[in-house]
Amino acid sequence: MRLVIRAAEALRAGRLIPITSAHVDSCLYHGEATIDFVERLVNGAAHVSVPTTLNVGALDLLHPELWRGDARTAERGKLLMGHYRALGCTPTYTCAPYQLSFARPGLGEQVAWAESNAIVFCNSVLGARTERYGDFTDIACAITGRVPDAGLHRTDARRATVVLRLSAEIPLPLLDDDALYPVLGIVLGRRAGGRIAAIDGLPPGLSEDRLKAIGAAAASSGAVAMFHAVGSTPEAATLGAALQGRAPDETLEITLAELRAARDELTTAETGAPGTLIGTVSLGTPHASLAELRAVERELAGAHPAAGVELMVSTGRNLLAEAEDEGLAQRLRAQGVELLVDTCSYIAPVLRPSPLPAMTDSGKWAFYAPGNIGVEVIFGSLRECVRSAVRGSVWRDPDLWGTA
Numbered sequence: 001m002r003l004v005i006r007a008a009e010a011l012r013a014g015r016l017i018p019i020t021s022a023h024v025d026s027c028l029y030h031g032e033a034t035i036d037f038v039e040r041l042v043n044g045a046a047h048v049s050v051p052t053t054l055n056v057g058a059l060d061l062l063h064p065e066l067w068r069g070d071a072r073t074a075e076r077g078k079l080l081m082g083h084y085r086a087l088g089c090t091p092t093y094t095c096a097p098y099q100l101s102f103a104r105p106g107l108g109e110q111v112a113w114a115e116s117n118a119i120v121f122c123n124s125v126l127g128a129r130t131e132r133y134g135d136f137t138d139i140a141c142a143i144t145g146r147v148p149d150a151g152l153h154r155t156d157a158r159r160a161t162v163v164l165r166l167s168a169e170i171p172l173p174l175l176d177d178d179a180l181y182p183v184l185g186i187v188l189g190r191r192a193g194g195r196i197a198a199i200d201g202l203p204p205g206l207s208e209d210r211l212k213a214i215g216a217a218a219a220s221s222g223a224v225a226m227f228h229a230v231g232s233t234p235e236a237a238t239l240g241a242a243l244q245g246r247a248p249d250e251t252l253e254i255t256l257a258e259l260r261a262a263r264d265e266l267t268t269a270e271t272g273a274p275g276t277l278i279g280t281v282s283l284g285t286p287h288a289s290l291a292e293l294r295a296v297e298r299e300l301a302g303a304h305p306a307a308g309v310e311l312m313v314s315t316g317r318n319l320l321a322e323a324e325d326e327g328l329a330q331r332l333r334a335q336g337v338e339l340l341v342d343t344c345s346y347i348a349p350v351l352r353p354s355p356l357p358a359m360t361d362s363g364k365w366a367f368y369a370p371g372n373i374g375v376e377v378i379f380g381s382l383r384e385c386v387r388s389a390v391r392g393s394v395w396r397d398p399d400l401w402g403t404a
Helices: 002-010 032-043 071-086 116-126 137-144 180-192 208-221 256-265 290-300 317-325 328-334 363-373 382-391
Strands: 016-018 022-024 052-054 146-148 162-166 197-200 227-229 250-254 280-288 310-315 337-340 358-360 377-379
Touching: 002 016, 002 137, 002 146, 022 137, 032 071, 032 137, 052 071, 116 208, 116 227, 137 146, 162 180, 180 197, 180 208, 180 250, 180 256, 180 363, 208 227, 208 280, 208 363, 280 290, 280 363, 280 382, 290 310, 290 317, 290 328, 290 382, 310 317, 317 328, 328 337, 358 363, 358 382, 363 377
Parallel strands: 022 052, 162 197, 162 250, 197 227, 280 310, 280 358, 310 337, 358 377
Antiparallel strands: 016 146
């Protein structure tokens, strides 16, 4: 409670308010301080007072053979993950708790969520209300069942103050392709920073996977905790609703040239041109939905990754169980796909060592993997990634982004 009160003081909140659920990031091992903290809670017989899901941990508990790091880090990471179960948290170990029916808060519900993409999705797509809770504060809120009445918990703070308007030159086929949305998220993060933006000019009724891709990338390139997509997110049925009836502080145009430049910057390898050899394809950051797992199978069309190419897809253990129930997981494995749960391949040493670059369809993975795990990255759409895995070298859709 002292931690929650100190947070309230820092946010200048006048009171605490109750929450209905929490999502905790503190179960990811970052050193012995993370163990020390949770052991104080466990030894003090603490227990969460609201339903609480867990973010990814350091390793895949269901497939420990995928771990390629040192044994002590694995042991400490596993211990930490177990301690949070002892506090009464549900062992979901996913960065996408919103994909679980039992973990989705409703419109206007007050919650305490950690993990950057989960926070953005919670506020933007579900319309539930959370601030950006970090390690230790997240579990403190889950135990006390209270958060400061400040920031995005309040209606006035959720108003868009900047409008990002898509240029009319952006071709309709690109607007209808999944490849656009992580790139748009990178631009959103850079343009908005910590402000709340309303994106105008997108097709209405965007899928949750596309909104997920926007939010995850935006929270990587900027301090984005919420955005509005006019015609798609629940507090933005119209641009006026997103602005809460007021004028924006600024209206900015997003051009096709800016999107192409952001796309190109996500490739850190010397070249991402067609024919470039690759060693790895990593999909599922944030964790892949069932629709995305089915898309991988559809793009493989019975083929296997080329010799020496690893095709890894990360997902949540609950969704993996659903995929196994329908036979999807078994079919993917039979086609050479490695399925990773409980962790993410840009933070854990799970990929096979390769001197060749890795390819991904995730703006977040492309943004963090070079610094986190030391790989060179080539960015592409899911279709480009899967077909490249089969060829063993980069394949590009020549019509996707136009001629530039």
